[in-house]
Amino acid sequence: MDTEKVKADLEKALGPVALKSVRSSLLVENAQDLPKVAKFLKEDAAYRLDYLSSVTASDFIDYLETVYHLYSMEKKTGPVTLRVRVPRTDPKIPSLVSLYRGAEFQERDNFDLFGIVYEGHPDLRRIMMWEGFEGFPMRKDYLQEDSETLESVDVEWLEKNGVKVPEAAKAKAVELRQQGKRALAERRVEDKG
Amino acid sequence: MALAPNTSQVDDGLKNELAKKGIVVTTLNQLYNWGRRSSIWPMQFGLACCAIEMIATACARYDIARFGAELFRPSPRQADLMIVAGTVTKKMAPQVVRLYNQMAEPKYVITMGACSIAGGPFIDGYNVLRGIDRYIPVDVHLPGCPPRPEALLYGLMELQKKIDGQQIETAEWYQQGLKREYPIPEFGPHGLIPKFNPEVWQPRENDLRKERYGQPIMIGKKTKAPNLDVVAVAAAPKPAAPAAPAQTPPTPGMA
Numbered sequence: 001m002d003t004e005k006v007k008a009d010l011e012k013a014l015g016p017v018a019l020k021s022v023r024s025s026l027l028v029e030n031a032q033d034l035p036k037v038a039k040f041l042k043e044d045a046a047y048r049l050d051y052l053s054s055v056t057a058s059d060f061i062d063y064l065e066t067v068y069h070l071y072s073m074e075k076k077t078g079p080v081t082l083r084v085r086v087p088r089t090d091p092k093i094p095s096l097v098s099l100y101r102g103a104e105f106q107e108r109d110n111f112d113l114f115g116i117v118y119e120g121h122p123d124l125r126r127i128m129m130w131e132g133f134e135g136f137p138m139r140k141d142y143l144q145e146d147s148e149t150l151e152s153v154d155v156e157w158l159e160k161n162g163v164k165v166p167e168a169a170k171a172k173a174v175e176l177r178q179q180g181k182r183a184l185a186e187r188r189v190e191d192k193g
Numbered sequence: 194m195a196l197a198p199n200t201s202q203v204d205d206g207l208k209n210e211l212a213k214k215g216i217v218v219t220t221l222n223q224l225y226n227w228g229r230r231s232s233i234w235p236m237q238f239g240l241a242c243c244a245i246e247m248i249a250t251a252c253a254r255y256d257i258a259r260f261g262a263e264l265f266r267p268s269p270r271q272a273d274l275m276i277v278a279g280t281v282t283k284k285m286a287p288q289v290v291r292l293y294n295q296m297a298e299p300k301y302v303i304t305m306g307a308c309s310i311a312g313g314p315f316i317d318g319y320n321v322l323r324g325i326d327r328y329i330p331v332d333v334h335l336p337g338c339p340p341r342p343e344a345l346l347y348g349l350m351e352l353q354k355k356i357d358g359q360q361i362e363t364a365e366w367y368q369q370g371l372k373r374e375y376p377i378p379e380f381g382p383h384g385l386i387p388k389f390n391p392e393v394w395q396p397r398e399n400d401l402r403k404e405r406y407g408q409p410i411m412i413g414k415k416t417k418a419p420n421l422d423v424v425a426v427a428a429a430p431k432p433a434a435p436a437a438p439a440q441t442p443p444t445p446g447m448a
Contacts, residue, residue, distance in 0.1 A: 154387035161376035
């Protein structure tokens with residue numbers, strides 16, 4: 001679908017909406033405008049984009065981005081792609097669940113893996129990772145654990161369950177705890193610095 | 194009363210000769226192992242795409258019934274063999290260990306495919322266990338991605354060989370003090386607690402995977418976000434045209 005035409009129609013109908021064409025998709029510059037834009041595209045007789053096929057996210061380090069793909073089942077058109085960029089420090093986007101029920105699990109998925117908070121979501125909690133998991137593993141600054149080194153939590157747990165832990169592993173765990181460090185996966189050499 | 198160990202031997206050649214005359218000579222051990230290896234009941238348990246190959250192995254073309262292992266039991270209490278067929282995610286790992294604990298002795302484990310051996314293509318992932326042998330002992334490692342049904346049959350034959358080598362007098366599941374239940378890992382804030390069970394598995398001293406793999410963290414030179422805005426790209430200078438191939442002059446007679 002012609003992005004420039006969609007943009008012109010949106011600006012005509014909604015007045016001051018900051019939109020920008022980015023690579024045949026529409027960047028909604030102010031995240032709070034998103035429900036307005038989506039509602040127009042869903043309900044306007046010329047578009048009738050009644051199907052939200054995907055809500056996905058990506059981490060661009062400078063910001064987090066959510067991408068929406070809208071299709072029309074009625075008119076057999078689409079997709080219209082919407083992008084929303086939010087800062088990493090305060091990633092909040094209004095939820096589209098009230099417009100598209102299909103967004104519910106996908107927004108939960110993005111919340112789980114990227115930590116983007118969809119305001120107004122009826123049940124925003126982790127969907128893939130378990131309750132009590134810390135951090136957002138698809139963010140680029142997520143530090144993965146080193147799965148070969150036991151930490152003091154592991155040693156305590158193992159001894160509580162009657163498993164003998166080798167002395168070397170125990171000493172390593174104590175050392176890590178004294179330094180106040182976690183055992184983290186090593187980085188690739190070319191990525192250092 | 195201690196039983197005297199049976200040391201009597203009949204050599205295989207004589208046994209074959211007798212068998213031709215309709216006389217069967219055997220030992221209790223052979224009978225016992227013959228029965229066990231010919232009726233290995235696997236657990237009906239698949240985790241990912243390897244399970245599809247396992248299903249194919251059970252179907253008519255490959256027909257695992259030829260080896261007596263066609264009864265896939267839906268309960269761990271009735272199963273002898275756990276085929277860990279597929280990716281073991283960290284979320285699934287406690288359940289796999291629990292199922293192993295619930296199996297009755299003697300019990301065997303085949304890890305089917307690269308994922309259940311060591312994490313496979315997901316080895317750098319945050320959510321996949323790097324091999325189920327971190328928590329439970331494994332009898333046969335069966336590489337492949339996924340292994341073909343023939344490979345699973347081969348793995349089963351290797352397991353049968355292992356069973357044939359076991360002795361009824363010394364079988365560990367008849368001994369006192371056998372501990373074959375392993376603590377079930379728990380969900381922690383960064384992964385499973387513990388990361389592995391050192392009674393079952395310990396990291397190798399020199400693990401080349403540490404140098405070759407690891408978490409790629411794109412911080413540093415690669416931190417810049419790709420510029421998604423439409424940018425006018427300067428027309429790249431055209432590469433100098435390669436020297437034109439020497440044209441063959443049209444041969445007069447070919448016209």
